Amino acid sequence: GENVEQHPSTLSVQEGDSAVIKCTYSDSASNYFPWYKQELGKRPQLIIDIRSNVGEKKDQRIAVTLNKTAKHFSLHITETQPEDSAVYFCAAINAGGTSYGKLTFGQGTILTVHP
């Protein structure tokens, strides 16, 4: 089955700096890679996703890159703000037309943005 490794487990940055979180996956058939943000005690919320036919996707201060050959993808947050502080999870799945299969999550990265 799929295995997703996420690094680092904790990340501390100063407000305004950039933050990068990296994930690797094992199943070359995986083709959908979402990123979720989870604030303490709350539900994970999708912040950005990328499919395997795209190498990069950007949404304001957040971007995700995908390297299918190396089987890794990264989340980039620019101009970080204190409200970006949360746990971030990457995930991977083989999103086939039959609509089943488990979404495998990385272990999570605790991001702390210091004012």
Add this chain to the structure above:
Amino acid sequence: DSGVTQTPKHLITATGQRVTLRCSPRSGDLSVYWYQQSLDQGLQFLIQYYNGEERAKGNILERFSAQQFPDLHSELNLSSLELGDSALYFCASSVSWAQGEAFFGQGTRLTVV
């Protein structure tokens, strides 16, 4: 609001007991996923249902079971509860992975005492 509703929000019960967690997916979503999140742990996949049928299974304990009903709501049953079962249990739903993202409910916090 994600549109996924989980009840109850909090649950405190004793060891050895049985509880049922309920999830109502977003309107139109056929897939329901259950995840367990223990303290300082990531999201552990338990089980997935699609349109009433079990489709994928993770490391779900034999003491746990789930089902999805004709109206597409799902229930996760946890029996012979142990202290280690204390966790946040999330339900997520999606139309299909091929079409879009999964939306998570607010979770049920289970405390076994």
